Amino acid sequence: MLKLLSSSSSCLHARAHIQQHPQINIIKLCSTISISENPSSLSFNLPLVSDLIAKQHWSELKTHLKDSTFITVLHQLIDSGADPELTLRYFNWAQKGQNVPRNIEITCRLLQSLSNAKKYPKMRAFLDEFVRRNEKHSVSSIFHMLSMSSNHFCANSIIVDMLVLAYVKNSKTNSGFEAFQRAGDYGFRLSKLSCNALLSALVKENEIGYVEFVYKEMFRRRIEADLYSFNIVINGLCKVGKLNKAKDVVDDMKAWGVAPNVVTYNTIIGGYCKLGGLGRMHKADAILKEMVANNICPSVITFNILIDGFCKDENVAAAFKVFEEMRRQGLKPNLVTYNSLINGLCCDGKLEEACGLRDKMLGLGLKPEIATYNALINGFCKKKMLKEARELFDNISERGLVTNVITFNSLLDAYCKNEMKEEAYELHNMMIERGVLPNTSTFNCLIHGSLRQGNIETARKFLQQMEAEGLKADCITYDILINALCKDGEPRKAERLLNEMFTKGLSPRHVTYNTLMDGYCREGNLKAALNLKTRMEKEGKRANIATYNVLIKGYCMQDKLVDANVLLNEMLEKGLIPNRTTYEIVKVEMMDKGFVPDIDGHLHNISSS
DNA sequence: ATAGGGTTAG
Structure with a gap:
């Protein structure tokens, strides 16, 4: 009963839309009248046409149809109730080689006849092709056409559902979202399958606001969310640090009788690990306990998330405790596990242990990857053990691995920081020779290196070269420059760079403002420093402890x-x-x-x- | 549907 009510009200809704667009209505009306009221005026023989299509006698068909338009034939085929697969075949043939005009109305009618005949795989392929052809049909025009040229509401719902999926699959998430939204306006029912695909695409594109919208809409439209829907939404919220909201969704799912699984818990644990701030690992640990209490068995991925989290929290000891626990539970550490631990040890300066672990993984038949070596090389660099770093670097190809831009950047930066200008430039040339394209980080290292030697001209040269190569300055580039200018007693020039950041769509971070304020304070210009504080607050960045420290000082x-x-x-x-x-x-x-x-x-x- | 690769600044 409820269903009946809701679909009839959506018909009304659809009708209201039609009335808002009388021009489309008239076109539709004309084309219908001209064809179906004057069948005798047709210049072709329909049964013959059907037969020729079935036999794929295209050249004969072409001769026979020479006085009729593509559109007329198609309308006629559909009106006559011909097998929609035949109509589709004709459509595809005509579209491929016959240079026929694109027509959204006939496309919709064809889809509807396919949908009524439940030719679902054909529809999927057709819609996929339709979306990929990238014709400039707006989502709204498709919806108007669909709602006008059929009273089969279910048939339209299925078309729209497949359309959403086709958009999402072909990375047209915006259109997919628009179709989702309009489906609600028209009352078309979507499946959770396409909703989940849409949610997943939105998460990938970091459009978490839209994720929340779709999630809420699913409830409103009574589209039953499943375990996947909930997990995708939770992942999206965790990605942007909205852990409280993510936990609300966990409560939602429980209330709907969907039990959280290992993926749900892993996602939440990962969310806490990535969250900045103190005590985050404690919270992650608490979720692990909760998960075990709910009889969900932690997996290798669970432990990997925790191990990496503790390593990034500079708590390698805790990471190794988790590592032990993992093995105690009979789970086999994998490449990710070892890479995280090796990186953790390297960041902690424990290079022998890191190398030892690398040897151990080799012994276990796990082949280190370029990232493993990058971690080691970076570790040596940070300890100023450049000889060891270079040795590893030189041996990488022997191990069947290829140095990438990160390998080069690590070593290059170390050379810059240790006043080994010649080696740095040599490495810069080597990467170009080897076809490893320098990126913005590469230039950041070179620019910073030049500035720290007081060589402003060289820094400017690199900056120009970078832009000439089509690379854009990022926040770090600006931080480097702003820092250098402030140290040089030029906070005004530095502030000009801050302004420039906005014109390039970059949003300065707290430290950038703080550096500038410090620059002003050093020259005793407290007023300028305070103005900057007001400005950063206006731009949505709250003054932090470091800000106050700079100003108080x-x-x-x-x-x-x-x-x-x-x-x-x-x-x-x-x-x-x-x-x-x-x-x-x-x-x-x-x-x-x-x-x-x-x-x-x-x-x-x-x-x- | 869940990890993750690692470099630049501070």
Whole structure:
């Protein structure tokens, strides 16, 4: 009963749309009248045409139809109730070689006859081809046509459902989303299959706002979400750090009687691992416990996520504990496991252990990849063990691996940072010779290297070369330049670069603003520094602890201790907890000069009272 | 449907 009600109301809805577009209606009306009211005026013999199509006698058909248009024949075939597969065959033949006009109306009618005859695989192929041909038919024109030229509501729903899927499969997610949305306007029912595909594509494109919309719409339209739908949505939310919302979806799924599985838990654990901030690994660990308590067995992937998380949290010891636990449970560590651990050890400066682990994986028959070696090379570079790094670099091809841009960048950066200009340039040339294209990071290393040697001209040359090669400056390029200018006592020039970032669609990070404020503070221009703080807040970046540290220090340097205290209070009111740097500034610059802290940590100037 | 590759800045 409910279903009946909802479909009749959508018919009304569809009708309302038609009335808004009378011009389309008239065209449709004319074409129908001219053909079906005057069948005697046809200049061809329909049964003969059908027969010729069935036998694929195309040249005969062409001769026979020479006075009729493609469109007329198609309409006639459909109206006569011919086998839709025959009509489709004729359509494809005509479209392929006969230079016929693209016509959305006839396309829709053909689809409807296929849909009524339940020729689903043919429809899928047809729609796939239709979407791939990339004709400029708007989604709305397709919907208008469909709703006008048939009263078979279910047939249309199936077409629309397949259309969404075809769009998504051919990476036209925007059109897929639009079709999804319009399907709601017209009341066409979509399957969870195409909704899931759409959700998945939106997650891949980081359009999480749309993911949330589709998810909510599915409920509203009573499209039953399944385990996949929930997991995809959870993944999308985790990807952008909306862990609380992701957990709400877990509650949703439970309420709908869908039990979270290992993928659900892995996704949430991964979400916490990627989340910045303290205690994130603790939360990830808590989910692991919850999962076990719910009788969901952790998999190799679960452990890999945790191991990588702990490594990135600079807690290799905890990562190894997880590694042990993993093996205790009889799970076999794989390449990902070892790569994460090796990278963790390298970042921790434990190069012998990292190499040992590499040997161990070789012994287990796991072949290290280029990323494994990149981690090792980078590890040696960070410890200034350039000889060892170079040795690994030179031996990579012997191991059947190919150096990539990251391999080169790691070593190149190390050369730049250790004043080995010649080696750096040689490497830059070598990568070009070997066909490894330098990227923006490569140039960032070279630019930074030149600037740190005070060679502004060379830096400018690299910047120009980079742009000449079609590479765009990124946030890091700007950070490097802004930093250098501030150190040079040129914060005004640096701020011009900040402005430039916006024109290039780059959004400066907190540190960029903080660097600039520091630049102004150093030259005593507190007003400019404060203006920057206002500006960053306007641009949606909240002042952080580092921001306040820079400003408080700036005020202290000018002996404006009362103003510094105002900023300190503001920081505390915002719930920002002073760190070690704050404390050092406050201790030396304020407490030693007459300020005394009260029980809440606020400072009071006793010398003035 | 879930991991992940690693480089540049700070």
